[in-house]
Amino acid sequence: MSRALLSKRLDHLERHGLIVRSEGRYLPTPACEELRPMLFGLAEWGARWAFGEPRPDELDPVVLMWWICGGIDPAPFGGRRVVVHVRVPDARRTRFWFVVEPHDVSLCFTDPGYEVDATIESPLGVLYQVWEGMLELLAAARDGRLTLTGRREVLVRLPASLRLSPVTPYVRRGRAGLPA
Structure with a gap:
């Protein structure tokens, strides 16, 4: 991923309240932390049903x-x-x-x-x-x-x-x- 694209995505996540920038690092907000079970649930579902080994x-x-x-x-x-x-x-x-x-x-x-x-x-x-x-x-x-x-x-x-x-x-x- 290019730096420009990464910067754009981080800015988007920050504007929407999912991350905050603190001391040069990006940290998840409580709203982001609440997404964790769903995201990892999708990872588990993908491993079971959708995705094989990467090409x-x-x-x-x-x-x-x-x-x-x-x-x-x-x-x-x-x-x-x-x-x-x-x-x-x-x-x-x-x-x-x-x-x-x-x-x-x-x-x-x-x-x-x-x-x-x-x-x-x-x-x-x-x-x-x-x-x-x-x-x-x-x-x-x-x-x-x-x-x-x-x-x-x-x-x-x-x-x-x-x-x-x-x-x-x-x-x-x-x-x-x-x-x-």
Whole structure:
């Protein structure tokens, strides 16, 4: 999504009382929070009835990396900087870096110049499945679907730092055909 389109959509949501801008961030209003059960209910319904696996042309590595960046919790790394290099050989953009600081996570599209602590190499579709919660990161590595290399103390903390998509529990339940 272009910055212009994102700005237009955020402005629209703000004008209609669904988000407020505070200290450089957008936060949901109570009206927005009341929509949460309906939106996640639609996600569950879609997983059960409407949507299959995404087609390769629907997978966008940049969007996925922004989502992952927003879900990284720095706390498991104990207050030190950690750099995670992600290589996606089958994507149009193949290299990304997450610089995880104690109170901030940055997504870099060029090498940030710090020593890399961990590397994830994975096909784009596998990373999407990890993000959606369909695959566990370490299980995907054990099965050879992706490769994890780097410092052991970082690799053991990596799964705890990666918070999954907020729709993961709903999608899992929808795919399992379980009632709400």
